[in-house]
Amino acid sequence: MADAPEKCPYHGATTTQTTGTQNKDWWPNALNLDILRQHDTKSNPLGDFDYRKAVKTLNFAAVKTDIRAVLRDSQEWWPADYGHYGPFFIRMTWHAAGTYRVGDGRGGASTGAQRFAPLNSWPDNGNLDKARRLLWPIKQKYGNKLSWADLLVIAGNVAIEDMGGPNHGTALGRVDIWHPEKDIYWGSEDTWLGDKRYGSSRQDLENPLAAVQMGLIYVNPEGPNGNPDPLLSAQDVRETFKRMAMNDEETFALVAGGHTFGKAHGNGPATSVGPEPEGAGIEAQGLGWLSSHKSGVGVDAITSGIEGPWTANPTQWDMGYLELLYNYEWKLTKSPAGAHIWHPIDIAEGDKAPEVDGSGKKVMPMMTTADMALKFDPIYRAIGERFVKDPAAFGEAFARAWFKLLHRDIGPKSNYVSGDFKDASYTWQDPIPAGKTPSADQLSKATAALKASGLTNAQMVEAAWASAATFRGSDNRGGANGARIRLAPQRGWAVNNPALLDNVLPIYEKIAADTGVSVADVIVLAGAVAIEANSGTKVPFTGGRGDATQAATDADSFAYLELRADAFRNYLEKEFAVSPEEMMLDKAQLLGLTPVELTVLIGGMRAMGISRSGEGVWNTTGKLDNSWFKTLLSMDVKWHTTGHNSYVAKNRKTGATVRTATRIDLVFGSNSELRAIAEVYAQDDNHDKFVHDFIAAWNKVMNADRYDLR
Numbered sequence: 001m002a003d004a005p006e007k008c009p010y011h012g013a014t015t016t017q018t019t020g021t022q023n024k025d026w027w028p029n030a031l032n033l034d035i036l037r038q039h040d041t042k043s044n045p046l047g048d049f050d051y052r053k054a055v056k057t058l059n060f061a062a063v064k065t066d067i068r069a070v071l072r073d074s075q076e077w078w079p080a081d082y083g084h085y086g087p088f089f090i091r092m093t094w095h096a097a098g099t100y101r102v103g104d105g106r107g108g109a110s111t112g113a114q115r116f117a118p119l120n121s122w123p124d125n126g127n128l129d130k131a132r133r134l135l136w137p138i139k140q141k142y143g144n145k146l147s148w149a150d151l152l153v154i155a156g157n158v159a160i161e162d163m164g165g166p167n168h169g170t171a172l173g174r175v176d177i178w179h180p181e182k183d184i185y186w187g188s189e190d191t192w193l194g195d196k197r198y199g200s201s202r203q204d205l206e207n208p209l210a211a212v213q214m215g216l217i218y219v220n221p222e223g224p225n226g227n228p229d230p231l232l233s234a235q236d237v238r239e240t241f242k243r244m245a246m247n248d249e250e251t252f253a254l255v256a257g258g259h260t261f262g263k264a265h266g267n268g269p270a271t272s273v274g275p276e277p278e279g280a281g282i283e284a285q286g287l288g289w290l291s292s293h294k295s296g297v298g299v300d301a302i303t304s305g306i307e308g309p310w311t312a313n314p315t316q317w318d319m320g321y322l323e324l325l326y327n328y329e330w331k332l333t334k335s336p337a338g339a340h341i342w343h344p345i346d347i348a349e350g351d352k353a354p355e356v357d358g359s360g361k362k363v364m365p366m367m368t369t370a371d372m373a374l375k376f377d378p379i380y381r382a383i384g385e386r387f388v389k390d391p392a393a394f395g396e397a398f399a400r401a402w403f404k405l406l407h408r409d410i411g412p413k414s415n416y417v418s419g420d421f422k423d424a425s426y427t428w429q430d431p432i433p434a435g436k437t438p439s440a441d442q443l444s445k446a447t448a449a450l451k452a453s454g455l456t457n458a459q460m461v462e463a464a465w466a467s468a469a470t471f472r473g474s475d476n477r478g479g480a481n482g483a484r485i486r487l488a489p490q491r492g493w494a495v496n497n498p499a500l501l502d503n504v505l506p507i508y509e510k511i512a513a514d515t516g517v518s519v520a521d522v523i524v525l526a527g528a529v530a531i532e533a534n535s536g537t538k539v540p541f542t543g544g545r546g547d548a549t550q551a552a553t554d555a556d557s558f559a560y561l562e563l564r565a566d567a568f569r570n571y572l573e574k575e576f577a578v579s580p581e582e583m584m585l586d587k588a589q590l591l592g593l594t595p596v597e598l599t600v601l602i603g604g605m606r607a608m609g610i611s612r613s614g615e616g617v618w619n620t621t622g623k624l625d626n627s628w629f630k631t632l633l634s635m636d637v638k639w640h641t642t643g644h645n646s647y648v649a650k651n652r653k654t655g656a657t658v659r660t661a662t663r664i665d666l667v668f669g670s671n672s673e674l675r676a677i678a679e680v681y682a683q684d685d686n687h688d689k690f691v692h693d694f695i696a697a698w699n700k701v702m703n704a705d706r707y708d709l710r
Helices: 051-057 060-071 086-097 128-145 148-162 230-242 248-258 320-327 369-376 378-389 391-407 440-451 457-468 498-515 519-535 555-561 580-590 595-607 627-632 663-670 672-682 684-702
Strands: 330-334 340-344 637-643 646-651 657-661
Touching (some): 060 148, 086 148, 086 248, 086 391, 128 148, 148 391, 230 248, 230 369, 248 369, 248 378, 248 391, 320 369, 320 378, 340 369, 369 378, 378 391, 440 498, 440 519, 457 519, 498 519, 519 684, 580 663, 595 627, 595 684, 627 663, 627 672, 646 663, 663 672, 672 684
Antiparallel strands (some): 330 340, 646 657
C-alpha cells in the first residue's frame, strides 16, 4: 500500500483546506469589514512609491515605438493573426476598460485589475492572458515608470493608430493594485455564464450590474442566453451599454469601430480548451485556455467559439464593417465550435477575408447576433446609415466614445497626469471651473456671515455632508467641489433633504456673491464653522473649490450617484435585499474610509443631532463629544426590535422606553470589531482623541475630490 500524503507540518491541513474552519464558516451572515481594509500598503511591493510623479518622467514616445515593434513581432507560442497583434491588443484594452459600470462607478481600466481573478479568468477574457504576456518585455523595460494599468490602455491605442484608426490619445496616471478588488460585486451566480440577475424583464437587471451574464464584459454575442434573435440582442446591447454610461450613438460607434479590426476564434470543438488561468496547473505559469485542438494556436485557436473575421481587411481601419453589414443579406449558421454566427449571402470574392496564417486562402467574413442587432434595430440602423454616408463622422464618433471608454473611471481632466491626449473637454469628465483660493479677509467675512445667518449648526453640518457625500472613489465622481448639490438632479434627491436645501442654499449663494468665495467653499466652510461651535476645536479649512454649471453637468449619469441609503445621516429610502449596515460599508468604501473613520463619523454625526430618521439621537446638546458612544454601550437599557430597521431601548428597572435606534446605530454595539472601536471612543480619557479623529475624518470626506491637494 502506498504511503498516504503527509499533512502540512505547520497547521495539519491539506492543500485544499489550509486555514481551518474560519469565522465566515460558522457565521456566514456576519458583517464583513474587509471591504474597508483592502489595498493595504503592506501588500504593495512598491511601498509609498509615487507613481503619478514617476510617470511624468516616462519617455512616452519610446514606449509607443516599442509597442509598435511588438505588434509585428509574431511569436511561435502565440502567433499574431495576419502578422499583427493590433486587434488582439484592442480587445485586451477594451475588456480592461469595459468592466466599468456607472451604477457604482466600479470596474474599468484605472487599476490594472485584469491581471487578477476573477477578471483574468472570465470566459469573455479568454486568451487575453497571452496579450498581457506579450507586453511583459515592455513592462519589464520601463519598470516603475509605467504601470500595468496604463500599459493595458496604451497598447490598444497604439494598435488603433498603427492600423490607421482615429484616436483621441491616452492620458496616463493609473496606479496599479496588487490583489483582487474585494469591493466589486460581479453577481451572485456560481456558474460561468449564469444569468440569475434579472427581474421581470431584460431591462430589470440587478443593480449595479451591467453585463448580462456572469463572466461577460457586455452581452452574449450569440444573443440573449444564446438565442440568435437580433432584436432581442439589441435590447441587451442598449441596456448594458447604458449602464456603462454610453448612449446609442456611442454604443454603435464602439461596436462598429471595434469590430472593424480582427477576428473571433472558434475553429474547433470547445471541449478541446483547457481550464482558465486560475484553474490551470502550476506548470502553465499563469496561462490558461490551452487548447489541444491541432496546433491550438493561430488558425486552430479557440477562444469565444465564434469563428471568422468581421471585414475583408482585419488590420486596417476602413468602412468595411458597415459596408458588409448593410450591403448583404445574412443567414444564420454555426461555427466549428457550435456557436451561432451569421454569414453573408452570395458574397463577392473581393469581400472575403484572408486566412490568419498568411497562406493566401480566402475565408468567409461573419457577424455575431449582437452585430446583426445594429442592422435590425431601427435606432441603430439609422445611426449606421448616417455613418455610412459620413465616414469622417463615424471616425470621430468612434474616437470620442473610445476615449470615454478608456478614461471614464479616472475622473475629471485634472487627474490626467501626462500623455498625448487631445486638449478637449467632455461633459462626462464633470468639468468644474478652476476655483480661486479665498483670502483671509474673504474667509473672515464669510465666516461672520455664516454665524449671523440664523442657520443652526445641524443645518450647516447636514448640508455640508450632503454636498461631499456624493463622492465615489471608484470613478472619482461627485464630492463637494463644484457644489453640484445646487443643480439637478442632486438638489431634488430625497436623501439631500430638499426642504433644508431650499432654506440653506439661497443664504450660501448670497454670502458667496457678497464675499467672492465660491458657493462650494461656503458650503464646506459652513460645516467647519458649525463643528467648531459644537466642539470648541479649530477645524482646518482649505478653500479653492469652483462652482459647476448645469450646462456642464451630465444629469443622466449623475442620477446614478443618488444615495438610496446614507448611514451617516441615518437615512434609508426603503427596505432593500441587503441590510442597511452592508450598504453602510459599501458607501464607506466609496468614500475611502477605514473602519475607525466610519465609526468616528457615525458617532459624531449622531452626537450633533444628524439623523434623517430621527432615531439614534440620544442627547439634546448637539455638541461634538463622545456621549453617543457612552450611551450606546450603557447597560442601563435592554434593546427590543419593533421592525426590520427600528429598535427601542427600555430601562432595565422601570421598563420605560428611553431611546430609539436603527440597525446602523446598534451595529456599533453588536459587531465585535466595530464595538471594539466604539469602546475606545467611549472611554473617559479619549474624549479629546474622539474630537480630533472626527475632524480629521470629516475633512477627509470634505476634501476627497480635491485632486489638486494630492
